[in-house]
Amino acid sequence: MKIERINTTPRWSDATIYNGIAHFVEIAADEDADIVGQIKQVFEQADQTLALIGSNNSRLLSVTIYLKELQYLQLFNDMWEAWLPEGSAPSRACLKAELVDPRLLVEITFIAAVIE
């Protein structure tokens, strides 16, 4: 079975799709944005990735959320719950972690089901 990939560079693909399952990771394209801006971008970028693969944010299976500072947690949770359609929240882990660029405040890895 063929692996589909979105925007493949030598370093990563924006998403891989195989057997109805997509893996993708989002960090804010504008790394200089504040925490609200970065969270908003991560969700918008995830919506775009999901649209590209024929899915949407009601089809998330699992996420791991990395926050640079735990003081962002309440804000993140509020924006997260506003973003997700009712009754569709995925399995979720959330950790404090240092990301590869010091300006990055949030990173999320997603596993999602494609619509079939």
Next chain:
Amino acid sequence: MKIERINTTPRWSDATIYNGIAHFVEIAADEDADIVGQIKQVFEQADQTLALIGSNNSRLLSVTIYLKELQYLQLFNDMWEAWLPEGSAPSRACLKAELVDPRLLVEITFIAAVIE
């Protein structure tokens, strides 16, 4: 194909099941328990989640274990090996990480196969 979810709140589901694969995350329900109590709870809760989805701890595919302090590693490993049925250990990553509540000492993300 439909996504099945267990105990969905606006923030997360206790588990998602899709195409025979379950994703779930466990932290101790009693966050004030000591490390032995939290590990025990995480395993008991995982057993309960696995039972709910028609699986068990001999069907784990992959886990990522987050420990707040590496001094818990030996104890964790002893309890982990006692918990797992012989010959069924999954792929496993184990890291030190700061969890979202300062009282939390261990968190595990699980990917498991449903019994079919």
Next chain:
Amino acid sequence: MKIERINTTPRWSDATIYNGIAHFVEIAADEDADIVGQIKQVFEQADQTLALIGSNNSRLLSVTIYLKELQYLQLFNDMWEAWLPEGSAPSRACLKAELVDPRLLVEITFIAAVIE
């Protein structure tokens, strides 16, 4: 459906394979190697694991890379891009994390598609 496992110990399997998907984690077998040596080993070990399960490094779906120090990032990226066949890069998250042995400098979790 049966779960296949490679080199199962009481603590972990070197890989699990289920429904065409493999999960495995690599850390350098020689934990005293320097960062170049550890990265090289992780890729060689991944190649070996992939060969054992009838796959190769053009079939990666998702990786999470944990680096002990972010100063290794540029070096890691160079070796990573040299290792991957053109046009096959997976979804990728990369974080700073403290690993279970203080000598360990890099750990990677892989999800890969078996060749079918």
